[in-house]
Amino acid sequence: MKRRDFLKTLSAGSLGMMLGNGLSMRLAHAAGPLDPTRKFVFVYFSGAWDILLGLDPRDPDNFTEERVEETGIQPAWHLVESENPGFPLGLVGAAGTPYVVGPAMASMAAHFDVCSVVRGIAMDTVTHEVGRRYFITGMMPRGLSAAGSSIGTRVVAQQGDRTAIPNLVCSSESYNEGLPTFANALSVGSVTDLVSTLEDGPNAPAVDSAVRQALSQFRREQNAFCDPSQFNRFGMLESVRSTAVKARDLVEGSGQGLAMGDLFNFRLSEHDDLRARYEFPRYDLDHEGARMAMAFQALKYGVSQSVSLTAASGLDTHDDNWASDHPDRQQGGWNRVATLLGDLKTTPDPDVPSKNLIDTTTVVCFSEFSRTPKLNNRDGRDHAIVNACLLAGAGVPHNKLFGSTSEIGMNAMPVDPNTGQFSMSGMTITPNNVLASVLASAGLDTDKLRHDGLPFLRV
Amino acid sequence: MRIASLLILAVGCTAMEAPTPPVQPAQPDPHFGDHWSQVEREDPEQTWAHPDQVPMGQMPRRLEVEHLRRSIPLLFGGIQWEDRNERSMWDVLSRTLGEADYLEVTESNADPSPLFAKFMDDMAAQVCGKALDRDAHTAEANERLILRHPDVKSNLRFLRLKLHGIAVAPDNNEAVDAYYQLHQTIQAQASSGQAWLGVCMAMLTAPEFMTY
Numbered sequence: 051m052k053r054r055d056f057l058k059t060l061s062a063g064s065l066g067m068m069l070g071n072g073l074s075m076r077l078a079h080a081a082g083p084l085d086p087t088r089k090f091v092f093v094y095f096s097g098a099w100d101i102l103l104g105l106d107p108r109d110p111d112n113f114t115e116e117r118v119e120e121t122g123i124q125p126a127w128h129l130v131e132s133e134n135p136g137f138p139l140g141l142v143g144a145a146g147t148p149y150v151v152g153p154a155m156a157s158m159a160a161h162f163d164v165c166s167v168v169r170g171i172a173m174d175t176v177t178h179e180v181g182r183r184y185f186i187t188g189m190m191p192r193g194l195s196a197a198g199s200s201i202g203t204r205v206v207a208q209q210g211d212r213t214a215i216p217n218l219v220c221s222s223e224s225y226n227e228g229l230p231t232f233a234n235a236l237s238v239g240s241v242t243d244l245v246s247t248l249e250d251g252p253n254a255p256a257v258d259s260a261v262r263q264a265l266s267q268f269r270r271e272q273n274a275f276c277d278p279s280q281f282n283r284f285g286m287l288e289s290v291r292s293t294a295v296k297a298r299d300l301v302e303g304s305g306q307g308l309a310m311g312d313l314f315n316f317r318l319s320e321h322d323d324l325r326a327r328y329e330f331p332r333y334d335l336d337h338e339g340a341r342m343a344m345a346f347q348a349l350k351y352g353v354s355q356s357v358s359l360t361a362a363s364g365l366d367t368h369d370d371n372w373a374s375d376h377p378d379r380q381q382g383g384w385n386r387v388a389t390l391l392g393d394l395k396t397t398p399d400p401d402v403p404s405k406n407l408i409d410t411t412t413v414v415c416f417s418e419f420s421r422t423p424k425l426n427n428r429d430g431r432d433h434a435i436v437n438a439c440l441l442a443g444a445g446v447p448h449n450k451l452f453g454s455t456s457e458i459g460m461n462a463m464p465v466d467p468n469t470g471q472f473s474m475s476g477m478t479i480t481p482n483n484v485l486a487s488v489l490a491s492a493g494l495d496t497d498k499l500r501h502d503g504l505p506f507l508r509v
Numbered sequence: 510m511r512i513a514s515l516l517i518l519a520v521g522c523t524a525m526e527a528p529t530p531p532v533q534p535a536q537p538d539p540h541f542g543d544h545w546s547q548v549e550r551e552d553p554e555q556t557w558a559h560p561d562q563v564p565m566g567q568m569p570r571r572l573e574v575e576h577l578r579r580s581i582p583l584l585f586g587g588i589q590w591e592d593r594n595e596r597s598m599w600d601v602l603s604r605t606l607g608e609a610d611y612l613e614v615t616e617s618n619a620d621p622s623p624l625f626a627k628f629m630d631d632m633a634a635q636v637c638g639k640a641l642d643r644d645a646h647t648a649e650a651n652e653r654l655i656l657r658h659p660d661v662k663s664n665l666r667f668l669r670l671k672l673h674g675i676a677v678a679p680d681n682n683e684a685v686d687a688y689y690q691l692h693q694t695i696q697a698q699a700s701s702g703q704a705w706l707g708v709c710m711a712m713l714t715a716p717e718f719m720t721y
Contacts, residue, residue, distance in 0.1 A: 179615065194615060195616065226620070231620075231621070234620050234622050235622070236622060236623055236624045237605075237607070237618070237622070237624065238605050238624060239602075239604035239605040240605070243602065243605040243624075246602075246628075246631075247623075247624050247627050247628070250631075254630070254631035254634055254635065255634050255635050255638050257634050257706070257710075258695075258699050258703045258706075260695055260698035260699040260703065261695055261699065261703050261706055261707040261710070264691055264694045264695045264698070264707055265691070265707055265710060265711055267694075268687065268690075268691045268707075268711055269711070269714075271687070287569070287716050287720075289621040290571070290621045290626070290715075290716040290719050290720060291716060293621050293622055293623045293625070293626040294626040294629075294630065294714050296623040296626070297623040297624070297626040297627035297630060298627075298630070300623060300627065301627065
């Protein structure tokens with residue numbers, strides 16, 4: 051019997067009461083039936099975002115410059131105003147929404163109805179790689195090295211590879227520790243590289259169809275020369291062969307009748323509308339907007355089950371570029387998220403045509419940690435250990451706020467695990483239990499994360 | 510003391526008079542015998558080897574980008590995998606192929622992913638094509654990169670050794686049969702040149718080349 055099962059049995063029995071609230075919470079949030087059609091989008095804001103401009107703002111009329119020594123919180127909108135004239139400053143809310151967000155998230159107001167905000171997440175690190183990998187895997191890295199597999203890889207390992215590119219990663223990281231190789235991400239640096247992967251050329255010379263056909267047949271057959279029992283002890287032989295076959299299948303495959311490469315080749319004129327909505331130039335497929343459009347296409351055409359991407363970069367602003375660059379860059383990321391959510395709301399799911407993609411897709415927006423609430427002596431912000439994230443779409447509560455940060459120094463506050471509201475005797479939210487909740491919401495196993503998810507994030 | 514000294518001297522003289530014959534260095538194995546050598550099975554009838562019988566330290570790994578960046582020009586007379594502007598594709602696709610930049614990515618990715626396989630297919634098509642073009646203009650057989658022997662099976666043995674490090678004995682057809690069939694299939698439908706292109710691409714993307 052596995053340790054987890056043993057503990058569950060114990061908690062279900064007469065000793066359950068004695069073991070306390072923590073263990074019974076594990077029992078309460080055991081994974082339900084697997085949802086094989088659930089899709090996921092993991093949106094990364096690279097460089098550590100300023101949550102005062104986004105997910106966890108403070109009113110500058112209350113948190114004034116005069117009170118900085120008292121509160122340790124300095125919105126410093128006046129600097130944004132002078133360095134970035136025209137940037138719309140103001141807290142953003144919506145009728146019936148229990149929270150407001152910062153000015154960089156103005157475009158998200160139209161989608162609060164499908165979103166929830168989780169504040170007061172303790173990252174336990176201020177090292178970029180560690181925070182990023184913690185939020186990608188849900189497990190605290192070993193040193194700088196990721197521990198465990200990416201959440202997208204876990205999703206595909208359990209759902210099976212029922213799509214052409216089940217785990218698509220663009221300009222982000224992916225890990226597979228001990229899961230089947232079919233769950234490995236197809237990880238590209240840009241949409242340009244994705245298109246190159248899915249079609250021949252321009253740097254791949256045309257090969258005669260007879261050669262292609264014979265090669266494909268050759269690769270599908272097992273070459274009996276080498277000793278599979280020895281070489282294939284770790285499955286490498288099959289991996290190399292099967293991936294070579296799959297690579298050609300992708301080039302020759304299609305999504306709803308369209309060549310796979312054309313779905314993502316946003317230079318084509320049939321994608322004029324996508325380029326306009328996601329705001330990127332025709333010939334710049336390395337643009338963050340192109341990545342978000344890629345995510346939408348991958349979901350719309352049933353190409354992927356999990357998509358991970360970087361939606362905004364260059365947020366690591368320790369100097370006066372915080373005021374000049376950070377607001378626009380973060381705002382750009384949220385604008386792309388808002389466009390994606392809008393598209394998911396109006397597009398039918400290819401697997402479940404009676405539902406729109408927003409009903410079958412979970413979107414997680416995160417950064418490695420946040421920035422200090424008080425400016426440093428260069429008018430920039432350094433690394434802060436507290437964080438926040440946004441959850442949207444399927445399997446997560448809508449229009450809710452969970453967790454909080456303190457009014458002095460913006461520290462993560464404990465919450466009641468059942469309500470997500472402040473409780474002095476409660477628990478601290480971590481990426482581990484947020485991501486366990488996301489997995490559990492689709493009936494996916496959370497054993498490796500050693501957490502069954504947070505009851506307050508159950509729908 | 511004097512007797513002991515004499516004894517030592519006597520022993521030394523004896524040793525000098527009858528030196529042991531020098532140990533002959535073992536003949537080097539003509540091929541790399543790591544992953545491809547056969548396992549001595551306890552039960553010869555058993556078709557698979559128990560993992561305990563497999564020597565440790567032989568876990569196969571996929572070649573990394575840096576291995577390929579250096580080895581392809583060595584194997585193909587300086588031929589590089591390049592884009593239209595003669596930029597190295599290893600550099601252009603560095604991040605996508607999983608190479609560490611030690612700024613944002615600190616570990617090289619060595620997964621045998623479909624993405625890696627696709628680009629290796631592109632690489633093989635270009636490099637093999639260039640090599641065959643050069644061979645077509647090289648009169649001296651010994652200087653050719655791919656087409657070294659007129660006999661197909663002899664040339665396949667040459668390529669198995671060159672690209673896979675596997676020495677195939679002249680009487681061993683099993684080790685080249687699959688490639689021979691590939692060659693014959695393409696030749697029947699296209700041309701001899703296309704047949705060698707297919708064979709070269711198959712060998713460059715085979716696990717025997719891509720792993721070590």
